[in-house]
């Protein structure tokens with residue numbers, strides 16, 4: 001049996017070669033909206049295919065594979081959703097994760113160029129986007145869908161002063177923003193992202209609050225800043241906390257050092273920065289998801305990487321931070337790093 005990231009035997013070594021088939025089965029199920037036609041009551045293949053009109057034999061084979069992966073349940077001739085998974089698979093659900101699968105699916109093309117990158121180290125400039133707005137929305141929806149795994153858990157771990165102001169850098173789809181504001185009734189969030197992203201951030205923020213009875217009071221406590229992080233004039237001693245989530249990995253050490261120096265400046269005395277991301281152990285050997293993402297960043301960015309704890313600590317200390325703590329978050333390979341501005 002294959003154990004991902006554990007000591008393998010010959011049989012497992014064989015299986016590693018076929019793992020892409022599993023991803024492909026999931027991409028297909030999401031792309032063809034198959035999960036939307038399965039329900040919490042038992043359905044036969046014919047019932048599932050009633051509106052889809054796909055090739056019955058091929059659909060049946062795919063459904064059986066998904067059932068053997070325990071993504072859906074098969075009972076004789078019948079299929080149904082598992083209660084605990086349905087909300088993540090059906091496209092009308094607020095917890096739908098299909099958008100992050102769509103991004104992984106897009107990423108496949110780039111991953112197929114890994115051999116060229118390893119041979120030559122040459123990174124080709126991405127072609128100018130034909131529809132940048134649509135691409136930004138596609139990416140931010142994928143980030144929102146990724147955050148179904150992360151945001152609520154992480155925000156619960158962060159205890160903020162009341163009242164206080166938090167600056168959220170590279171806010172993207174505002175998944176964390178919404179949780180911060182809901183959990184802390186006296187909190188104001190300043191949410192920064194690129195001028196091209198902020199309109200999408202605002203749209204997804206409003207969408208997240210559509211069913212929320214407190215939407216008006218929550219919205220009043222959110223301020224959006226449309227700026228490149230490297231051009232933003234961080235006001236000195238302005239906020240009690242800064243959240244920097246899933247963005248550290250985009251930039252090199254010099255760029256991140258600039259960001260950490262600016263975060264130090266903008267925090268009030270006693271204020272804290274929270275960095276949430278993939279991290280590597282100091283030997284560079286684990287966890288597996290960080291090593292995968294380290295390669296992913298090599299493919300997709302000029303200088304992006306997954307940092308080790310030691311590297312991040314070094315940058316934070318250089319910026320003036322102390323009392324640095326790391327907290328692994330449950331169920332994910334991400335880590336939350338916290339550091340305090342106690343004075344240089």
Ligand SMILES: C[S@@+](CC[C@H](N)C(=O)[O-])C[C@H]1O[C@@H](n2cnc3c(N)ncnc32)[C@H](O)[C@@H]1O
Pocket residue numbers: 143144147169170171172173174175192193194197227228229230245246247250
């Ligand atoms: C990987 S996403 C993470 C988004 C969000 N923090 C989350 O976890 O869902 C990185 C974010 O950084 C933003 N970003 C990239 N370059 C930036 C820059 N130079 N200045 C400000 N934001 C930037 C992107 O627009 C994107 O929203």
